[in-house]
Amino acid sequence: MSAPRPQHAPLTQFDVRDNCLQIGGMPLTRLAQRVGSTPFYAYDRERLNQRVALLREHLPPEIHLHYAMKANPMPAVVQHMASLVDGIDIASGGEQRVALDTPTDPGDISFAGPGKSDADLRCATAAGIVLNMESEAEMERIAVIGTQLGIQPKVAVRVNPDFELKSSGMKMGGGPKQFGVDAERVPEMLARIGALGLGFQGFHIYSGSQNLKATSIQEAHEKTFALAIRLAADAPSPVLTLNIGGGFGIPYFPGEERLDLAAVGENLKRLMPEVKRQLPGTQIVIELGRYLVAEAGIYVSRIIERKVSRGQVYLVTDGGLHHHLAASGNFGQVIRKNYPVVIGNRVTSAEQENVSVIGPLCTPLDLLADRMDLSKAEVGDLVVVFQSGAYGLTASPTAFLSHPVALEVLV
Numbered sequence: 001m002s003a004p005r006p007q008h009a010p011l012t013q014f015d016v017r018d019n020c021l022q023i024g025g026m027p028l029t030r031l032a033q034r035v036g037s038t039p040f041y042a043y044d045r046e047r048l049n050q051r052v053a054l055l056r057e058h059l060p061p062e063i064h065l066h067y068a069m070k071a072n073p074m075p076a077v078v079q080h081m082a083s084l085v086d087g088i089d090i091a092s093g094g095e096q097r098v099a100l101d102t103p104t105d106p107g108d109i110s111f112a113g114p115g116k117s118d119a120d121l122r123c124a125t126a127a128g129i130v131l132n133m134e135s136e137a138e139m140e141r142i143a144v145i146g147t148q149l150g151i152q153p154k155v156a157v158r159v160n161p162d163f164e165l166k167s168s169g170m171k172m173g174g175g176p177k178q179f180g181v182d183a184e185r186v187p188e189m190l191a192r193i194g195a196l197g198l199g200f201q202g203f204h205i206y207s208g209s210q211n212l213k214a215t216s217i218q219e220a221h222e223k224t225f226a227l228a229i230r231l232a233a234d235a236p237s238p239v240l241t242l243n244i245g246g247g248f249g250i251p252y253f254p255g256e257e258r259l260d261l262a263a264v265g266e267n268l269k270r271l272m273p274e275v276k277r278q279l280p281g282t283q284i285v286i287e288l289g290r291y292l293v294a295e296a297g298i299y300v301s302r303i304i305e306r307k308v309s310r311g312q313v314y315l316v317t318d319g320g321l322h323h324h325l326a327a328s329g330n331f332g333q334v335i336r337k338n339y340p341v342v343i344g345n346r347v348t349s350a351e352q353e354n355v356s357v358i359g360p361l362c363t364p365l366d367l368l369a370d371r372m373d374l375s376k377a378e379v380g381d382l383v384v385v386f387q388s389g390a391y392g393l394t395a396s397p398t399a400f401l402s403h404p405v406a407l408e409v410l411v
């Protein structure tokens with residue numbers, strides 16, 4: 001006997017009525033009419049509100065929550081998120097422009113990422129954005145720019161920690177890394193920040209992404225606080241902010257279970273008193289992208305054709321990897337696994353069929369679902385890919401094969 005096949009974690013964020021997925025308070029079929037064409041991404045405001053509320057419920061109330069907008073930089077989404085969170089984390093000049101269009105205080109916007117251009121640094125300095133410095137060379141460039149502009153730049157040191165965030169989808173700290181300054185070199189850098197007269201804000205310690213294991217995140221939080229307390233001893237002025245990263249994951253694939261957010265929150269509540277003793281006056285920040293927005297979004301395409309090849313049914317849609325690289329399995333996955341997919345206008349039909357969902361691109365990589373059991377579907381039906389509110393459209397090769405771009409709506 002074979003073991004039961006692993007299932008996708010239950011997705012309950014969207015109601016189903018009369019066999020049709022509901023989003024933004026209306027049936028998906030109605031939304032598709034309203035949007036006017038497929039494919040499209042839809043992000044649900046109320047789901048965004050609920051996710052922020054869930055975090056506020058579980059995290060210590062004094063911790064600030066930042067939105068890492070590269071997860072979903074749609075301006076309407078960023079505006080909405082800005083009304084819910086305490087700050088925005090950006091990673092490019094383009095993101096900087098969108099973030100500065102929100103009512104967020106520039107002092108609550110931080111700019112991370114290697115290879116910031118002098119133009120980016122000048123704009124950020126003039127705006128009063130906090131620059132999370134990724135290298136000593138960047139620090140020197142910032143100092144020159146501050147002198148040229150006659151403005152004291154606000155800077156934080158992004159630290160490449162001397163530990164890793166275990167079981168992360170993507171490791172971004174520990175060992176040699178393209179991000180941040182190695183922890184052992186930070187004391188010298190802090191002295192230089194003082195000598196250059198830069199406006200020292202604090203530390204940014206981000207160690208990984210897409211983590212579903214509470215125990216790994218708990219361990220990283222403990223080590224992050226310990227490292228920050230150690231580094232603070234050499235700071236030129238009090239540590240105003242400590243960004244401890246994020247990396248909270250969401251379930252995408254069969255067998256994955258939800259992060260135990262309550263356990264992460266409990267652990268932080270346990271650690272906070274000692275942190276406050278050691279770092280009085282320091283604002284603790286958690287920065288999240290995916291966890292805030294991914295589950296609020298879906299990607300919708302329409303079935304153009306049903307095709308059968310040697311017994312395997314292919315649903316040919318107007319959407320594909322050019323809009324949703326991650327769902328096709330080509331954005332960092334080692335072994336291709338299916339995202340959760342349903343037929344949006346036949347969510348709970350009794351009749352099921354094993355199908356592959358493909359797009360219009362001339363490459364076998366253009367696969368949105370590989371031999372999945374879905375409700376039996378017809379031409380004109382809507383294929384929905386869940387967990388698509390983060391790293392969707394803007395993380396996809398939209399120019400590949402010159403198909404029309406997908407629309408995005410916030411509902």
Ligand SMILES: *Cc1c(COP(=O)(O)O)cnc(C)c1O
Pocket residue numbers: 068070071089091112206208209210245246247248287288289290291390
């Ligand atoms: C990408 C990134 C994030 C967001 O990561 P998620 O996995 O989407 O939460 C946060 N901080 C930094 C520095 C990043 O580069």
